[in-house]
Structure formats: C-alpha cells, structure tokens
Amino acid sequence: MQQHERRIVRIENIVKDFRPGFGLRVKRVLHGISLDVNDGEIFGFVGPNGSGKTTTLKVLMGLIRATSGEATILGHSVTETAFRREIGFLPENPYFYSHLTGREILGFFAKLSGVTRGRRKARISELLEWVGLDHAADSRLETYSKGMLQRLGIAQALVHDPRVVFLDEPMSGLDPIGRVEIRDLVLRLRSEGKTVFMNTHILHDVEMLCDRVAIIVEGRIRYQGVIEDLVGSGLHEVDIVAANLSPETVLELEDRLAAKLRGVGERVEIRVAEKEVNDTLRCVLAAGGEVVSVTRHRVSLESFFLSTVEGGSEIGE
Amino acid sequence: MRDWIHSWHRYIVAVIAISLTAFAHSAMDTSAEDDLSRIFLPEAAHAQLWSLGFDTVLADYYWLQALQLVGGERGDTAQHIAMIGEMVELITTLDPWGGGPYRFAAIWMTDSKQSVRTANRLLERSIAHIPTDWRSRYYLGFNYFFYLEENGKAADAFEAALGLEGVPRYLGALAARLRMNEGGLEMAADFLAEFARTTSDDFTRVEYLKALDEVETERGARKLDAAREEYWRRHGEDIRDVHDLLRGPAPILTQLPPAHPHFDFPVWRIDEQSGQIVSSFYRSRYHLHRADHDEERRERWRSMQEPDARAS
Amino acid sequence: MKSLARIWTIAMNTLREAVRNKLLYALLFFGVAVILAGVVLSALSYVESERILQDFGFAAIRLFSVAIAIFVGVTLIHREVERRTVYAILSKPLSRAEFLLGKYVGLLVTIWLQMAIMVVFFVAVSLVTGAPLDAGHAAAFALIAAELAVIVAVATFFSAFTTPMLASFFSIGIWALGHMTRDLRDIGASSISESVQSTTALIHRVMPDLESFNFATEAAHGLAFAASDVWLPLLYGVGYVSVLLVAAIGIFERRDLR
Numbered sequence: 001m002q003q004h005e006r007r008i009v010r011i012e013n014i015v016k017d018f019r020p021g022f023g024l025r026v027k028r029v030l031h032g033i034s035l036d037v038n039d040g041e042i043f044g045f046v047g048p049n050g051s052g053k054t055t056t057l058k059v060l061m062g063l064i065r066a067t068s069g070e071a072t073i074l075g076h077s078v079t080e081t082a083f084r085r086e087i088g089f090l091p092e093n094p095y096f097y098s099h100l101t102g103r104e105i106l107g108f109f110a111k112l113s114g115v116t117r118g119r120r121k122a123r124i125s126e127l128l129e130w131v132g133l134d135h136a137a138d139s140r141l142e143t144y145s146k147g148m149l150q151r152l153g154i155a156q157a158l159v160h161d162p163r164v165v166f167l168d169e170p171m172s173g174l175d176p177i178g179r180v181e182i183r184d185l186v187l188r189l190r191s192e193g194k195t196v197f198m199n200t201h202i203l204h205d206v207e208m209l210c211d212r213v214a215i216i217v218e219g220r221i222r223y224q225g226v227i228e229d230l231v232g233s234g235l236h237e238v239d240i241v242a243a244n245l246s247p248e249t250v251l252e253l254e255d256r257l258a259a260k261l262r263g264v265g266e267r268v269e270i271r272v273a274e275k276e277v278n279d280t281l282r283c284v285l286a287a288g289g290e291v292v293s294v295t296r297h298r299v300s301l302e303s304f305f306l307s308t309v310e311g312g313s314e315i316g317e
Numbered sequence: 318m319r320d321w322i323h324s325w326h327r328y329i330v331a332v333i334a335i336s337l338t339a340f341a342h343s344a345m346d347t348s349a350e351d352d353l354s355r356i357f358l359p360e361a362a363h364a365q366l367w368s369l370g371f372d373t374v375l376a377d378y379y380w381l382q383a384l385q386l387v388g389g390e391r392g393d394t395a396q397h398i399a400m401i402g403e404m405v406e407l408i409t410t411l412d413p414w415g416g417g418p419y420r421f422a423a424i425w426m427t428d429s430k431q432s433v434r435t436a437n438r439l440l441e442r443s444i445a446h447i448p449t450d451w452r453s454r455y456y457l458g459f460n461y462f463f464y465l466e467e468n469g470k471a472a473d474a475f476e477a478a479l480g481l482e483g484v485p486r487y488l489g490a491l492a493a494r495l496r497m498n499e500g501g502l503e504m505a506a507d508f509l510a511e512f513a514r515t516t517s518d519d520f521t522r523v524e525y526l527k528a529l530d531e532v533e534t535e536r537g538a539r540k541l542d543a544a545r546e547e548y549w550r551r552h553g554e555d556i557r558d559v560h561d562l563l564r565g566p567a568p569i570l571t572q573l574p575p576a577h578p579h580f581d582f583p584v585w586r587i588d589e590q591s592g593q594i595v596s597s598f599y600r601s602r603y604h605l606h607r608a609d610h611d612e613e614r615r616e617r618w619r620s621m622q623e624p625d626a627r628a629s
Numbered sequence: 630m631k632s633l634a635r636i637w638t639i640a641m642n643t644l645r646e647a648v649r650n651k652l653l654y655a656l657l658f659f660g661v662a663v664i665l666a667g668v669v670l671s672a673l674s675y676v677e678s679e680r681i682l683q684d685f686g687f688a689a690i691r692l693f694s695v696a697i698a699i700f701v702g703v704t705l706i707h708r709e710v711e712r713r714t715v716y717a718i719l720s721k722p723l724s725r726a727e728f729l730l731g732k733y734v735g736l737l738v739t740i741w742l743q744m745a746i747m748v749v750f751f752v753a754v755s756l757v758t759g760a761p762l763d764a765g766h767a768a769a770f771a772l773i774a775a776e777l778a779v780i781v782a783v784a785t786f787f788s789a790f791t792t793p794m795l796a797s798f799f800s801i802g803i804w805a806l807g808h809m810t811r812d813l814r815d816i817g818a819s820s821i822s823e824s825v826q827s828t829t830a831l832i833h834r835v836m837p838d839l840e841s842f843n844f845a846t847e848a849a850h851g852l853a854f855a856a857s858d859v860w861l862p863l864l865y866g867v868g869y870v871s872v873l874l875v876a877a878i879g880i881f882e883r884r885d886l887r
Contacts (some may be wrong), residue, residue, distance in 0.1 A: 058716075083722075100642075195764065
C-alpha cells in the first residue's frame with residue numbers, strides 16, 4: 001500500500017500512433033514507454049525536440065488518447081476528469097485569453113477547478129504574490145512579457161493547490177533572469193511537498209532541479225533513474241590539454257584509449273575516462289608533446305545525454 | 318526639404334488619380350436604366366429556391382423596381398407592361414401576401430385584353446392568398462366589367478367581395494345591376510333580396526333595400542314601356558303623357574303602377590332627353606350607370622382593341 | 630450542478646472573448662445600418678411601406694446574426710486548440726463535453742445579445758414610423774433565435790473537428806441548403822424519377838429545415854397563425870440542436886488535441 005502511494009504517476013507500455021493526413025499510413029510516435037514518478041520528487045523528462053515528450057505529457061493530461069498501454073495519476077486513469085482537482089498543468093508556451101487580466105484569468109481557472117467562492121479571492125492574491133505578478137494583476141495579458149506569462153501559467157496550474165504539477169518546457173523562451181525565477185518557483189514547489197513532472201530539453205536545469213530523470217529518444221525511454229546514480233557515482237572524466245601533438249599521436253590516442261579530441265587553437269583538448277589518465281599522459285609525453293593542464297570533473301548530464309542519443313544503446317535499465 | 322518635395326509628389330499623384338477616376342467615370346455611359354434587359358428577372362421558381370428565406374426582401378426589391386418602371390418617363394409602354402406582368406408574377410410568387418403588387422398590375426396592365434387577363438390571373442392569386450381583402454375582388458370585377466365586358470363574371474367577383482371588411486356599400490347594388498344586364502331584372506331582384514337577408518350591417522341592408530325599391534320601380538317602368546309599345550301599335554303614334562295609357566274606350570292599362578313602392582308623391586313622366594318613361598323619384602331608369610368620360614374611355618379602349626379582335 | 634457551473638464559467642468567458650471580436654461589431658453595424666436604411670427604401674413604395682420596412686429589418690437581423698454565428702462560431706474550438714488555451718482548460722476537472730457545451734452556450738448568448746440589439750433598433754424604427762408590432766413579431770423573433778441556435782450548433786459541430794475555413798464553408802452550405810430543402814423537395818416531388826423524389830425528400834428530412842423558422846413574412850404581413858406554427862418549430866430546433874451537440878461532443882471527445 002505504501003509502495004503504491006509513493007508512485008504518483010505510472011505509465012505502462014504506452015504506444016501512440018498518429019495518422020498523418022487521411023491515408024492509412026500510421027506513424028508511431030511512442031513505442032511502448034513506461035515510467036514512474038514518485039511522491040515529492042521533481043522528475044525530469046528529457047529528450048530532443050520531437051522525441052515524444054510533449055506527446056507523453058498530453059497522454060497524461062488526457063488531451064490525446066494512447067493507442068495502447070495504461071497511464072494513471074494518483075491511481076486514476078488519465079481518461080477520468082474528476083481527479084484533475086489534484087493536478088496542475090503548465091502547457092508549453094502557454095497562451096491565455098489576452099483580453100483578460102491576470103486576476104481574471106486566475107479567477108476563471110479557479111472556478112473551473114472548483115475552488116469555492118470564499119477561498120478564491122484570497123488564493124488568487126496569494127498566488128499572484130507567490131509568482132511575483134501582484135503588481136501586474138490587473139493588467140491585461142496582452143501587456144505581459146513571456147516570462148510573466150510563464151509565471152502566470154504556473155500560477156494557473158497551482159490555483160487549486162494540486163498535489164502534482166506537470167510543466168511542459170517551463171524555461172523555454174525565457175531570458176536568464178526569467179529562468180532563474182522559474183527555477184526558484186519549481187524548487188519552492190518541492191519544498192511545499194508537491195510532486196513535479198517537468199518536460200525539458202535544457203539539461204542544465206535538469207541537473208540543477210531534478211531528483212530523477214527519464215531520457216526519451218525517438219519515442220523510446222533510453223534511461224530512467226536518479227541523477228546522482230548517473231553523475232555522482234564516481235564516474236569522472238579528465239580533460240587534458242596538450243600541445244605539439246603529431247597527427248600520429250592523435251590517431252593513437254583515439255584508437256587505443258577511446259579519447260575524445262577537440263582542437264583548441266594550437267592545442268588539443270583530450271577527454272578521457274579517469275582510469276586512462278596515466279596512459280594518456282605517458283603517450284603524450286613520449287611523443288614529444290607538452291601537457292598544458294589536467295582537469296578532473298564529473299560526467300555532465302549533457303555528455304551523458306549526447307552519448308545516449310547518439311549511441312542508441314539502452315543504459316541504466 | 319526632401320520630405321517637402323516628396324509630399325508634393327504624392328499630392329500630384331493623388332490629384333492625377335482623382336481626375337483620372339472622375340473623368341473615366343463621367344465618360345462612362347451610366348444612364349443605362351432605359352435598357353430593360355438590364356433588369357435581371359429570374360424565373361419565379363428559381364428565385365424561390367435561391368432566395369434562401371429572403372423571399373420577401375427580394376420581392377420588395379422587384380416591387381421597388383416595378384414602381385420605378387412606371388414612375389419615370391422612359392421607353393415603350395407596351396414593353397413596360399409586359400415587364401410589369403413578369404415582375405408582379407415574380408413578386409407575388411416570392412411573397413403572395415402583399416396586396417399592393419396585384420392591384421398595381423391590375424391598374425397598369427390594361428393595354429390589351431391579354432394583359433387584362435394576365436392581371437386577372439394575378440388577382441385570382443391574390444384572392445387565394447388574401448381572401449379577406451375586398452379590393453382584389455373589386456379590381457377583378459372591374460376588369461371583367463369594363464375591359465372584358467363579361468358582366469356575369471364581374472358580378473361574381475363583386476358578390477364575393479360583399480361582407481368583407483371595408484367593402485363599399487354600393488357594391489351589392491352594383492353587382493345586382495350587372496346581374497340585370499346579364500340575366501334580367503328578376504335575377505337582380507333575387508340577388509338583392511338575398512344580399513339584404515344575409516348582410517350583418519344594417520346600413521348596408523338599407524342600401525340593398527333601396528336598390529330593391531329601384532328594381533321594383535323599374536318593373537313598373539317596364540310594364541309602362543310594354544303598354545307604350547301597344548299604344549304605338551294601336552294608334553300609330555307615341556303617347557304624349559303616361560296618362561294616355563289610361564285614356565280611351567279600351568285603355569291599355571286600368572291603373573298606373575306606383576312610381577315608387579313606398580312613397581306616393583313620385584309620378585311617372587317621359588324624360589325629355591332620353592324619351593324614356595322614368596319615375597320622378599329616380600329621374601332615370603335602372604341600368605348600369607356610366608359617367609360620360611368613362612364611356613368615352615371605354616370607346617377609346619374598344620377601338621384600340623379592334624385590330625386585336627380582327628387578328629384573332 | 631457543479632457541471633452546470635463549469636459550463637456557465639466557460640460560457641461566460643466565451644461571451645467575454647466574443648464581445649471583444651471586432652468582426653462582431655462590424656457585422657452588427659451593418660445590420661443596424663440596413664434596418665435604418667429600410668426607412669428610406671420603404672419610402673419608395675406607395676403601399677405597404679411599413680411592411681417593406683419590417684421586411685428589411687427582419688432580413689438584416691437574420692442575415693447578420695447568421696453571419697456572426699458562422700464566422701465567430703467556426704473559430705470557436707479551433708482557436709482554443711491552435712492557441713493552446715484548451716490544454717490548460719482541459720487539464721482542469723472539466724470534461725470535454727462540458728467545455729464544448731460551455732463554448733456553445735457562450736456563443737449562443739453572444740449571438741442572442743447582438744440580435745437583441747438589432748431587435749431594439751427594429752422596434753424603435755417600427756415605433757417611429759408607426760409600423761405595427763404584435764404577437765406575430767414576437768413569434769418571428771423567437772423563431773429567428775431558434776434558427777440561430779441551430780446555426781450556432783452547426784458551426785460548433787464543424788468547429789469540433791475541422792479548420793475554421795472548412796467549417797465556415799460547411800456551415801454556410803448547410804445554412805443555404807437548409808433554406809432550400811423545402812423547395813427542393815417540392816421540385817423533386819414533381820420529378821418522374823422515384824430516386825430523385827426520395828433523395829430530395831431525404832435531404833429535406835435530414836438537413837435542418839431552416840425555413841420552418843422563417844416567420845418574418847407572416848409577421849410583417851400580420852397574418853393569422855396558430856400556436857403550433859411557433860412551438861412545433863421551437864421543438865424541432867431544440868431537437869436538432871441536441872442531436873448536433875451530441876454528435877459534436879462525440880467527435881470532440883475522440884479527437885486528439887495535438
């Protein structure tokens with residue numbers, strides 16, 4: 001029972017086919033994906049554009065129907081509507097009726113979500129302050145900047161105080177300050193005990209915010225797990241910057257030690273796994289090369305992500 | 318400075334453009350209203366299908382067009398009259414409940430018996446859709462009486478109008494006179510008696526009873542006419558006075574009929590102008606009254622129709 | 630009960646959005662202009678000018694209300710999907726049926742309000758010119774309102790699954806056909822081909838028989854009418870709207886909102 005309660009979102013073997021045009025041709029967008037989101041965590045759903053992130057989220061929101069498979073939120077099938085009182089959703093690039101003011105639009109969503117008349121006013125003021133829009137509460141949405149709309153979108157998702165919040169690309173199209181603001185809001189959500197499911201392709205944000213991630217590529221889950229398992233598990237890389245390397249040496253390094261090389265002006269940056277550092281240094285020095293610097297760092301999510309996307313191998317499952 | 322020059326250019330272009338437009342437009346022949354073929358008249362059934370429920374407005378549009386047709390002083394009347402017939406046909410197919418166009422057609426479509434018959438067909442449609450309007454029956458009766466000289470049908474149309482709201486009180490008596498022309502005095506009397514019996518309006522009933530008095534008087538006058546004829550046969554000369562009919566060893570009449578059924582003072586006399594025996598009460602005989610100018614109009618119309626009659 | 634409250638919330642928001650649509654005011658302006666122009670036009674006739682005035686008034690109300698219903702109605706659902714407002718709305722505890730009904734009611738209220746404005750002008754012009762106003766006029770307005778309810782339902786129906794462009798073509802087509810079916814049936818009935826007869830009769834049965842809501846002629850002529858001339862078309866309208874909305878909901882519920 002406890003176990004069941006902890007799994008807030010469950011997706012099992014979801015397949016989605018689209019029929020573009022009127023033909024019989026079927027395009028499979030999701031190839032049987034499965035994932036779980038646990039209570040109280042920030043879950044990052046990561047993948048390149050067109051990989052099926054938004055499609056998955058739309059299946060969860062009941063906006064599109066899965067061809068097969070099952071998806072539940074808080075134990076309810078996503079085709080139901082009543083349980084949505086417990087969830088909030090920020091669509092990608094949210095657009096709301098531009099003729100309404102921030103306060104009006106929140107009032108509209110609050111009514112739809114069944115927030116009682118008595119609570120509505122206080123809740124809206126509270127939220128507007130929470131997302132930092134209290135100064136613009138009574139301006140029409142057409143005067144809002146993208147960042148303000150995004151924050152209003154979050155306020156809208158939270159207006160009925162849901163347990164689970166789904167965010168689709170919450171940082172997209174925002175300037176650095178806007179991104180920091182949204183990031184702070186997401187972290188505050190976790191501190192309030194809410195579960196957050198976040199679609200994004202901005203890995204830096206995932207690294208900073210998410211407890212667990214799933215990586216989706218071309219409609220298939222390539223990795224699902226805790227970020228710490230991935231980047232904090234002693235898996236480290238070392239960047240060696242060297243000069244005066246002959247082409248032969250470069251080839252030898254690539255072949256023998258699986259090093260990744262990148263030219264930096266006269267110099268070459270060599271990225272190798274930690275255990276290969278000594279061999280690499282020996283090889284460079286023996287060939288008459290000059291070592292400029294050696295830097296040890298954690299594997300970034302980005303390089304992991306890139307290798308996942310390019311490699312096509314299933315990792316961590 | 319440059320801006321100033323530029324704005325000047327713009328004004329010049331504007332002036333040239335306006336003058337060009339005005340010239341071209343004024344040079345165009347926009348006075349094409351005479352050309353009747355320009356008025357697009359759809360077939361009534363098609364118009365009904367394509368009017369999409371805007372039948373009445375379409376009818377109004379053609380109605381206003383039809384008014385323009387006779388309102389101006391343009392073109393050939395005969396052609397206009399044919400057009401009016403088609404227009405009113407279209408108008409009344411689209412909206413059969415407007416009384417105006419039917420009467421409009423009846424007023425204007427009098428150039429030939431054929432036109433009058435077309436107008437009458439439209440009036441029949443009017444009667445079918447607006448049975449409570451006395452005017453279409455009245456117009457129909459008038460057309461039969463005046464142009465087609467079919468007094469029986471005229472009387473039919475007038476009689477059908479009796480009892481409708483707004484109908485003139487004299488109409489029943491007029492119908493009876495038409496009946497007399499068609500089927501004799503007794504027929505007129507029967508109709509009048511029937512009208513008097515069935516009308517709900519006392520004033521109208523008085524009119525009928527008065528007409529019946531006149532018919533009664535006419536009966537007397539006709540008896541005198543017959544006696545006068547007999548007198549002529551016997552004596553070879555006309556009477557000088559109605560009392561001649563009572564004189565002599567074997568008078569033709571023993572007694573004069575009353576010159577009015579209810580009053581004693583009227584007497585019979587011979588009208589100087591017509592030479593007819595008339596009651597001094599009515600001073601003329603019971604017949605279809607026609608004013609002189611009406612009679613002239615009818616003669617003109619008859620002479621106009623003659624080529625038609627010869628052709629057919 | 631909660632469901633009604635949600636439908637009403639959507640409806641009122643739709644109304645609020647629609648009254649900010651400039652197209653609505655343009656069409657409303659022309660509608661009122663035609664009603665007023667009727668005063669001048671009717672003066673051209675020497676008889677029945679009050680009736681001609683009211684013919685124009687009724688035509689303006691019908692034409693411009695239908696135009697508003699179609700052109701504002703077809704963008705109804707599509708714009709919500711295109712601008713993605715629908716995503717946030719449908720993620721709330723609200724069924725698609727409630728959403729669609731809310732949009733329908735909202736648009737209908739909008740159309741009825743603008744119609745009411747034109748009716749006010751109609752009545753004012755009639756009073757000024759001394760044209761008669763009686764129960765027939767009230768019945769004609771009620772039936773125009775019913776026709777609009779059907780047209781809005783048609784627009785909503787198409788809006789639930791096609792683009793505004795196609796939806797407006799279809800809606801205008803249905804509206805036009807709906808005013809022709811009676812004549813078509815009568816033309817078909819006189820055909821010697823039995824298949825033509827049955828086809829035109831079927832079209833008349835299936836397509837909305839919008840001529841049954843056309844009471845303007847009777848009203849303007851002050852013709853006598855029976856109560857069933859009014860309540861039967863109203864009943865027919867309610868039935869037809871229900872069928873269309875149920876179908877629209879069925880389609881919209883199955884639709885993937887991509």
